[in-house]
Amino acid sequence: MSRLMNEASWDRIARVVVGIGLVYLGFSGTVEGGLGTFLGVFGFVPVLTGVVGWCPLYAVFKFRTNRQVAGV
Amino acid sequence: MADLLATFVKPTLIEVMTAHCVECRAMQPDLDAVAKEHRGSADLVVLDATEEPDRVAALRVFGTPTLIAVKSGAEVARITGRRSRSELRDLFAAVAAGDASAISAVSRSDRLVWSVAGVLLIGAGLMSGPSWFLVAVGSGLAPYALLRSGAG
Numbered sequence: 001m002s003r004l005m006n007e008a009s010w011d012r013i014a015r016v017v018v019g020i021g022l023v024y025l026g027f028s029g030t031v032e033g034g035l036g037t038f039l040g041v042f043g044f045v046p047v048l049t050g051v052v053g054w055c056p057l058y059a060v061f062k063f064r065t066n067r068q069v070a071g072v
Numbered sequence: 073m074a075d076l077l078a079t080f081v082k083p084t085l086i087e088v089m090t091a092h093c094v095e096c097r098a099m100q101p102d103l104d105a106v107a108k109e110h111r112g113s114a115d116l117v118v119l120d121a122t123e124e125p126d127r128v129a130a131l132r133v134f135g136t137p138t139l140i141a142v143k144s145g146a147e148v149a150r151i152t153g154r155r156s157r158s159e160l161r162d163l164f165a166a167v168a169a170g171d172a173s174a175i176s177a178v179s180r181s182d183r184l185v186w187s188v189a190g191v192l193l194i195g196a197g198l199m200s201g202p203s204w205f206l207v208a209v210g211s212g213l214a215p216y217a218l219l220r221s222g223a224g
Binding site: 016 | 197
């Protein structure tokens with residue numbers, strides 16, 4: 001029911017910047033072939049997790065970069 | 073829902089939360105502190121969705137924490153998700169003034185991240201050929217960053 005977020009703002013922006021950098025490498029043709037396609041597609045993963053503010057891997061390992069809540 | 077809200081004559085901020093909601097617990101100290109600052113001009117009413125499911129269902133709340141601004145017995149704005157202390161302070165001031173236009177449905181951090189993502193995607197799209205797909209995705213993020221809260 002609740003909207004969970006486990007990323008701090010700096011973490012989210014870093015993911016967006018890095019992810020869009022990877023997407024650019026794939027889409028611009030700077031990196032060609034299978035690796036370029038891979039970057040163009042999977043670069044969206046950090047972009048998406050940054051935009052949403054929730055990382056599934058953080059959730060699996062019970063890690064978070066935003067403010068910790070006492071008792072959690 | 074109208075019957076429930078009609079019981080709030082003074083400007084009121086209704087917080088719908090649950091005890092196990094991490095975001096609610098993180099925001100609660102800030103919310104309590106800001107409510108204390110605005111005592112007299114706006115009230116804070118806390119509804120636990122687990123203990124009062126009927127009242128919460130009547131408010132048509134689908135996520136926690138949800139903050140519903142009520143003025144003269146009518147809902148003027150609602151936002152869902154954790155907000156910073158300064159944002160809560162702005163929210164209380166807007167509720168007391170009855171000015172819902174000052175209340176954003178999107179948190180500042182979301183606006184910042186979505187704006188950065190939108191601008192970078194548009195830039196990357198224009199420099200990649202151009203790739204109109206990236207430009208379109210980037211352009212799609214901007215309207216969400218500008219969302220304002222609405223009643224109901």
